Every structure is written in structure tokens, then in C-alpha cells.
Amino acid sequence: MFYERHIFVCENQRPPGERISCADKNAEILKYLKQNSKTAYKGNGKIRIQRAGCLDRCELGPVLVSYPEGRWFSLKSTDDAKRFLEKYIASDDLDSVKDLEISDLEN
Template sequence: MGFYEKHIFVCENSREPGKRISCGWSNTSKIREYLNLKIKELAPDKKIRVNKSGCMDRCEEGPVQVAYPDGVWVNLKSEKDVDDFVNSYILKNDLGAIDHLLVK
């Protein structure tokens, strides 16, 4: 196992308007901040790191986030999405309840 149990990357890339869509246009910095807050609140003993990232080239499916080491791609757009992700995947390692958030 690596240093972190899970390492989550949140795309915050922003392009100029008129070009390809960007995850950063969807308030992903606020999603990342809320994700960090919920993990610290609900899983303080777990070694989980949340980082912003640049483009992960899945822009049209965005906003996207990816969690390693599992390689789980998700589309978190709201605080409710983050709550569901943390409660199911972070706390229980269960993807079944968040199938609607998975990017396949």
C-alpha cells in the first residue's frame, strides 16, 4: 500500500471561453474544499489526500475527479454528490450506491 489509502484529484483546469469546455468552470475548487472538509470531519483517521489537478482530458464528461489507487472516476457536481461519495466510497469502499456518479 502507498503512503495514502486514497489520493483524490479534482480537475480545476480552466480554458478561455469559446474553446473546449473546462471542469474549472463548474466551481470545482468549491467541490474540492467541501470534499476535504467532509473527509476531515467523517474520516479523520484515514490517510486520504485531496489535490487539485490540471486537465485530465475527460472534459466533456466533467467536472471529473479520480481516486487512486482504485482508479475510480467520478463526477461530483454538488455537496450532496460529495456527501454520497464520502459516505459510500471513502467510509465503506462501496461503489454500488454511487453508480450514478461514476464516469465510465
Template sequence: MRPEASLNDATTRPEAAPEDPPPYFRAHVFVCCNRRPDGHRRGSCAARGSEALRDYMKVRAKELGLGGVRVNQAGCLDRCEFGPALVIYPEGVWYSPKTPEDVDRILQTHLVQGGRVPALMLTERDIPPPKG
């Protein structure tokens, strides 16, 4: 990590150190499956269908033969208002897929081709309203 970087600075990412072992996965996809009570002011990704999308993504990743890619469930990723939310590491790219077709676009473009799907990305402009 650069000396001026802060652990709370979302625009910087730590760099691998020479002594770090190779990564176990080439990509790790965390799909928020947090469920809040019905009527919660922030909503939740699970209430917006994230569990079914996660299940679909896992199946499609296997069908595409995406070795070294792990798709798994995450708790709250704190992007509830924009859910369903997922993040792909090591890049730290955030997406909000709404349909299985969106998932297919993310898998094909990001994880197969190494590109991005800007129309589905969550960016620094997509921030939750103040908590209160």
C-alpha cells in the first residue's frame, strides 16, 4: 500500500507484497444476500432477488468453465438502496444486476473477457443517503 493511502480510502487498493502467496482464486464474487425486515427504509438485496441471482450466477459460472472464480454469498455490503449488489475482487468492481441476463453480461464481459459492464456498475456516485 502506498504510504499516503488510508485503509478507509476507497480509491486506493493495497498492492501484493513479494512475499504474498499466489491468490487461491483469480476472482472472488461476493453477492449480497442480506435480508432486512419487510418495509425497512433501506430495503435489502435479498428482498430484491439477490439469492436467486447468486444461485444462477454460480450455475452459469460452472457451465462457462470459469475455473478460479468463486461466487458466494455475502452479508450486507452497505449498498442496499441500489441492490441487488455484488462486488468482484481483486478489482473491487461493483455491479447491480437485476436479471439473469445482467448476470450473463457480467460473467461474459468481466470474468471471461476481462472488460466491464458500465451500464450495470455501481460507482462512487451511487452512495446511500445519510443514516438517521
């Protein structure tokens, strides 16, 4: 695997009046993740925070999906992004970010 962790962060932006967009709320979150992920990650391989278009879970956003495990998260603030990196990415401590996770059953 080229990237040991590959995290797709929706930054889709729609015009006003259309369906809600992750980019309405996630500019600082995306910036934080991009600036801090490599420091946080303690794995042996590479990590990449990847800008993505709409992932079709807009109403739960801002959303991201982390591979290879395929877990989805909704981060609402830079504090959430910090906890996501410190607890989940750095330590694989899923319990500490369970409230940020989106289940596969949610729209």
C-alpha cells in the first residue's frame, strides 16, 4: 500500500440555496488536518489527507472517510479534528472518538 492511511475529506461547495455542503463549515478543519496529520501519525508508512468532492453524506457533514478501514467521521470543529488526530490516528483509540463516527446505517 502506498499510503498506510488515506483520509478523504469532503470539501464540496454548492451555490447558496442548494443542498448543504461540507465546505460551508470545514475550511479550518481541513487546514488543521493537513497541517498536523503527519506529526500525529505514528505508523510506519505514509498518511495523506486528500481533498475530495461530495461523498453523498452531506447532511452529516463535514464528513471524511478513512481508509483502509473505511470508517466515516463527522468533524464539526477544529477541536474535533484535534481529537480525531490525537486519539484515532495517533493511537487507534476508537472509543475516544466514537461520538464523531458515522455509522454505515446513517444516511
